[in-house]
Amino acid sequence: MAIIAYTDGSSLGNPGPGGYGTILMDTEKLVKKEWSQGYRLTTNNRMELMAVIVALEKLKKPKTEIRIYTDSKYVCDAVEKKWVFGWEKKGFKGKKNPDLWQKFLIQYRKHKVSFQWVKGxxxxxxxxxADQIAVAAANSNNLIIDHGFENNLAEDSGLF
Structure with missing residues (x-):
């Protein structure tokens, strides 16, 4: 397999400022690229999932084979044990991060994706x-809004 990704998420507090780190490598062409972004308020699991979404979004050709290495049991098990597909059938009722899982599934279905859990x-x-760039993003001065998380907080507060 020529394309591999290493992904990681970080949250300084849970919730708190967070970030993701994504590394994509083409092992045949010996190319490596990195992406990261920080958010002002999010969770670790959201950033773990966001890192994977970004890896898939960066692929230019449909049906690309990619192996994703993650230290997130949350992400790896949800996909490899096929839980996310059951959650989808039930409209993600009672599940956290439905906005990101839906976004993930759109990208996932465009490619041939496999996961490998690695110990963090x-x-x-x-x-x-990947951890270093995720933490650096969380600590940066360039934090953006995780609208999915913050909108959900507002709804849960009952204020509006």
Missing amino acids: HAGNEFNER
Whole structure:
């Protein structure tokens, strides 16, 4: 497989400022690119999932085979154990992050995606790098709004 991704999410508090880090590599062409973004208020799981979404969105050709390495059991198990497809059938009722899961599924269905869970903070070079850029994004001065999270907070507050 030529395309691999390492993804990670970070949240400084849960919820709190957060960020994702995504590394895409074409192992045949020896090309590596990185993306990250910070958010002013989000959760770790949202950033883990956002990192994967970004990896898939960056693929230019449909049906690209990609192996995604993540230290998120939340993301890896939801897909590999096919839970997310059951959640989708039930309209994500009672599930967190439906906005991101729906966005993920759109991208997921465009490609041939497999996941590999890796232990976080265990010395894997690219997992460590994805973590570094996710944390740096969370700590940056360029934090944007995670509308899906903040809108849900407003709804849950009962204020509007």
